[in-house]
Amino acid sequence: MATAGKVIRCRAAVAWAPGKPLSIEEVEVAPPKAGEVRIKIVATGICLSDDHVIKGSMPNVEFPVIPGHEGAGIVESTGEGVTAVKPGDKVIPLAIPQCGECSFCRNPESNFCQKFHFCEPQHLLPDKTSRFSCKGKQINHFVWISTFAEYTVVPEYAVAKIDAAAPLDKVCLFGCGFSTGYGAAINAAKVKPGSTCAVFGLGGVGLSVVMGCKAAGASRIIAVDINRDKFAKAKQLGATDCINPRDFQKPIQEVLTEMTGQGVDYSFEVVGHPDTMIASLASCNMNTGVCVMIGVLDSKISIDPMLLVTGRTWKGTTFGGWKPRESIPKLVSSYLEKKFDPDLLITHTLPFAKVNEGFELLRAGKSIRTVLLF
Ligand code: CND
Ligand code: ZN
Ligand code: ZN
DSSP states (O other), rough: OTTTTSOOOEEEEEOSSSOOOEEEEEEOOOOOOOEEEEEEEEEOOOOOHHHHHHEEEEEOOOSSSSOOOEEEEEEEEEEHHHHHHTTTTTEEEEOOOOOOOOOHHTTTTTOTTTGGGGEEEEEEOTTTSSSEEETTTTEEOOTOOOOOOOOOEGGGGGGGEETTTTTHHHHHHGHHHHHHHHIIIIIIIIOOTTOOOEEEOOOHHHHHHHHHHTTTTOEEEEEOOSSSSHHHHHHHHHHEEEEGGGGGOOOOHHHHHHHSSSBBSSEESOOOOHHHHHHHHHHBBBOEEEEEESSSOOOOOOOOHHHHTTTTTEESGGGOOOHHHHHHHHHHHHHTSSSGGGGGGGEEEGGGGGGHHHHHHHHTTSEEEEEEEE
């Protein structure tokens, strides 16, 4: 491509300081160095984790930063030594990488690559420099992929090449929301046929958990949200019961225990709130219940240890437990074969310039997923 090896000037949404709206700026994006890939982002979804970034409540983020981690695009150019992708390939940038070499990557049970940048400050690429600048200032990356930029540079091991037939304005959801939720049910909980599940939080991620529980053959899926407007979509995607904690005088874990006799087999926290974290743990049955944490929270919580001593399992998952470079292309192919339909999660499509409007819709509970188009 004519731009290869050159600095590209393009639009990006910059968070200059915590708590401020995003600002659409012209940024400079340096060419990829050895082992890196520069991607033209075509579409990006908005996830609540991006809102945590903007508010300053996501750990390890340095301002100014370009958020966004649910994108899809086309490779513009590659740095020296890159073999996995070439210019023109359709790709999904990965919020967690898969280097394929570390002990976690070699362990079939884990998807948390040791190159994963949550273990260390994540605002720079692996060589500790940024590819973004604006008005003479360095702008930081978010989880290396910063999809709220028309062009972004990522390490080769944080890119998944996908089918050339994939519609980028839809499969961007495989960059986080759908993969994270669906995989939490399939990989992290390993939901069994005939089981009972409870899903706390019916946003793009939680509704994907509902889809995963249904695909795994759960016979009862109880959807929990304080916004009843989410219930119709939850039912459409497989929820058998929808309940609003505000409709009850007693704690929701007691309601769920009464509804199911002894508590659910699997519960999922997909809100990111201390109360729902404790309620979801307490609502799965003692002895064999499994509670999976997905929601992000930047403070501590305390629990009664007897909840675990009695046999419950409490675990968490990032990016749905998928080993991303090998699994995301397969998930996209299954989508093209119509094995599931995450398109139902997309309630709004907006031009990139309306990114702040997209966040207002999310905060007001009016959208499931908004996809921004460049
Ligand atoms: P979104 O805002 O779309 O959904 C959250 C839902 O929770 C909304 O429907 C709310 O109405 C509902 N809710 C709020 N408070 C309560 C409550 N007290 N009880 C029940 N429901 C409530 O968010 P999202 O789906 O984009 O993200 C959900 C969480 O998942 C969020 O914390 C995000 O940061 C996290 C996440 C985790 C990962 C991962 O890999 N673990 C990846 N991406 C996002
Ligand atoms: Zn690794
Ligand atoms: Zn996300």
